[in-house]
Amino acid sequence: MATFRFQALAQIAGRKPVKFEELERKSAIFGSNVFNDKTMRQFLTEDAYQGVKDAVQHGKKIDRRLADYIALGMKEWALSKGVTHYTHWFQPLTGTTAEKHDAFFETSYDGSDPVEKFGGGQLVQQEPDASSFPNGGIRNTFEARGYTAWDPTSPAFIFGTTLCIPTVFISYTGEALDYKTPLLRALSAIDDAAVDVCRYFDKNVKKVTATLGWEQEYFLIDSALANSRPDILMTGRTLLGHTSAKGQQLDDHYFGSIPTRVLTYMRELEYECMLLGIPVKTRHNEVAPNQFELAPIFEETNLAVDHNSLLMDVMQKVAERHDFKVLFHEKPFKGVNGSGKHNNWSLATDTGVNLLGPGKTPMSNLQFLTFFINTIKAVNTYEELMRAAIATASNDHRLGANEAPPAIISVFIGQQLTKVLEELEGVSTGKLSPEEKTDLKLNVVGKIPDVLLDNTDRNRTSPFAFTGNKFEFRAVGSTANCANSMTTLNSIVAKQLIDFKKEVDTLIDEKDMKKDDAIFNVLREYIKETKNILFEGDGYSEAWEIEAGKRGLSNHKTTPKALKAKISKKALDLFSELKVMNHVEVEARYEIELEEYTKKIQIEGRVLGDIARNHVVPTAIRYQNLLIENVKGLKDIFGSEYETIAKEQISLIREISGHIEGISAKVEEMTEERKKANNLSNSEEMAAAYCDIVKPYFEIIRAHCDKLELLVDDEIWTLTKYRELLFTK
Template structure:
């Protein structure tokens, strides 16, 4: 066995189990390291506390003088917990989080005793060096200033010895350079639009909040084994490697007993989550070997997005204590399921009603149908934008690849609700007679089950499925920042609700219809218009691709084609109308995402070429030389005249030579295509070239390497194999 593999396995064998110290009852420690309501009441003045609550609940600005009092209280709370530094914690368009730590400690110019200092100006705004963050051409390098501004709706938290203050990140000229800013704007838009529609049913509703419950899938790989693979280290996935004889075909890992070592990691992670106020609740084995999932309780969408971004960092840091490497890549291993991040989305009123949960009365059921059907209409109108929102180089491996979900965006609602919509579709147009209205409410609307959760099937191949009291956007990638998809979902639903209200109000004003009649008439038309987006069958089938094309649905299997929807006139107008992003911000993001795609394929191509030529080929030649010496020895013993001497070895030598030649030829060709792509001037040209000209070589090169893995002696193969990566506990 190669030295690298041997050392990795030897390191694993010599380790002692990592013991996890159990903390107090979860409910007593939850949020201990968060500047939450309890902490604010203790450390803030009544005026300062009220200012924060008004900012959170009503979006009111905080006076700078009060910000000084808030920062003073926040500092005292942090110092009481041993904190030494603070940082503005933000989410730039790199796909990760960012932070620059500053110490509370300051020396005084007059030579007096040093102090711990943290004022309102440091809390509210900072000016980090923004020159190296993606900007999509929004600003020149010499105008690199970017500002982080405090987001009081997401509470500050302590991680390690640092006070982390969630912030937005904008350019000197005000354009959003992060994921949070557009999300906050989209949440404000859905609040306004949904509240207006809610008042058809309940005049007491003053606020509607978008909620999110994400499900994070991931792989746990021993860190020594992961470090022995250059592809995992540099790209987060295996670029080559023959599938293990045993994979997931027995379905024995899914929901099985959690391995002890993984369970210790999960317990440690959950302890950290409790301290940080992340309400993780569910943990289990996923389908693939060494694949797992965790999920929290639903939260307000902005906070949920922050928590998911935070937990992806925490997962890696906790993994170091347990000698694990967390792989969040959507497809780290060939031949087994990849990872997603299901985004469960709904809307809740300040009166305690889930707008996607049917109530017990016909009127509350009608309210449910209003938001349910409008969401379907929003997806139908913007299915290409939905696809663009989850388009990345890594997620392309899942979408359209016989894994949940396909690249075609469709909506699954189940048999029961399909029948309800069919009944509503048959309502006569115009004003309803008292008898028609009674029949409708009793026989159609009134028969919606009180609880659909247990009665609504889950189609695992659907990218956007209704699952009882929420919609589950299952196409979001496991590495993604949830804000990207959630900004789009909330934006398109907000736009649709605004259009719906205009149509209903017009029928009431122009045709003298009663409110219920107008609502029924508009919903009926929406049902007729959106049939193409509803699909109950197998999303993996070739028949669905043909059927989807007939229905006029898009099927963008690659990121460069999918992303075009982000800069279509329809999308630009939508985001500008809702004041979420202007065309400059949208076009900048389009360019950034194309550049990121090209760079990731570029890195993978370089790593694959390096491994193929510097690991696989030399190892194959080394084994080939052993075979050649073997054949020479046999001929010396048995004589040169014996026709059968070494025949099988010679055939094996020839086969190895063919694969070595194939690798060298294809790596050379791939390198030339990469050079051509690098010379292209625009981001879209480069992304398309990497997609269509460079990436196709990956499978061919990998195929030659994987064949050699089966032919070469295991004792000298340098790369850790799938059976070791996936089945080492």
């Protein structure tokens, strides 16, 4: 029965590592498979090139004539690189990417005149069959039309022999069916709102870009071992397995020497990323055994989201060539660190200024404080929505332990910046005297660069932390599409900046205040209002849970409870006002995410029941029978003395029987509860039932299985163990 496990281990022992050699400098090959600015200048007419640039920089529409020219140039470039097919590459609400390949090759109706054809119509729009994608009730199954439309702000790229064109995905009636469409709307909203505020400080600012630098954590497991575990194959995580005697307690893996085989994988992955224009820069061992991380240089948020989605696909494909399986699940192994996707977010002007980085003058530092404090205010107002933005069945396992932030959303800014805000809070109400203004600008605002230069505060338990010149949204899960959290974050900050400008303008117009006085007065009130969201301590402590409750902060530990914030009046009004999503689109996403949660727990329950009954119990019975035969033999030899001699064996037989009985009973009970939950027609009730009634059985069943793993002879145990999964290189 243990054939698969030992075959997998033997396969690894005889495997030769895949070799990979980088022949060119990264700078020489970067973006060579991307239809970027350099390529467009070579393959497009001047009018076509300018049309794309105007669309990217100013949001202008590309007319059909220019689209034909762009498509022609794109096709010629692709054909010159051996491409045979094209696809509209989009991000439906499945959490993965989607593509339908069409060949450039066409013939006339009678099969003659073969030609490679690709026109503006095929570039700009396609009509995939959308009936099987999640829609949350927006459309009926028989209304299968869905449209993909070209997003020129994210350049086309070649993957394999296919030209991939990033697109949005919308329904026949115009609602967004993807992650990209709301993100683009949110980015437009924050651009407009931030530019208006920036002009208090610099009239030359015409555009503000939200930037994103994600950090992708992941596990690498030998594919033979992963394939020997049904739970990893079906759910992406281990549903059972006793913790290894050695885990991460020695801290010897973190930032350690990267294993040779893993490094070879990383080098080929980075090579593929360079070709695709994904600017990966950092690689290192993470805390848990066989856990790693890579991170890129910051990019414009829409492009960064596309690159992360593409990267996850590339990682899996490259891993196959190296006999690895990549695990993106937030908590694939019990007892060791889970994986996150820290989203480092900031705002940059077209004049080259990072709005969350201090400058060299008091005025630039006042601008920094304006965006810094408004971001904190936005999170304070919408903390429940922030929690909802990162809520998934898999991320629920990770939040609150092993360096992952808790489910309570708070903001960490460090002791030194806390003192700066306290000093600002103390400024006088109303108009400032020249002396007060000078003292404030020189002794408080002017010293901010020095404060940040020496600020080494870090809090690994904070879900939203300021880290010098950016905010780090640490609570985002490793499987997530970054667009979900970035749509929410950029929306709430955009809304807050709009409100801020209204308040400042009111003080200027109605109270006859100077601009700086008005800004200081509004910021001072915001500092008072946002104290509850600021927290510098241990996010894991029970004391913080109690304190957070007193402060009125939410603590939604499960996805069904967290998601309700998405359809609150506050959230619906926010997205509607900014034209990011209408009520139908928001409510559809709520339904989709509830359904996804339910299905994932349902699948895990089925897989766990199958493994427990068809792997664990038969293996335990087999070993128990060996013990019984042993006891019978001892009885034949020693007669009445056998009970003393076979005491340990008899005790072990009883213990195994108890666990077998426990597994059988609890799997049966879990199955019955699943059936009841499946009969519920309301999606909220069904998700709650799976969360509160079905899911608790997982730990009980697992506890019995994990005990049996320790009791049963290793030679006959069928499932690959943690020590093998985590420490086989």
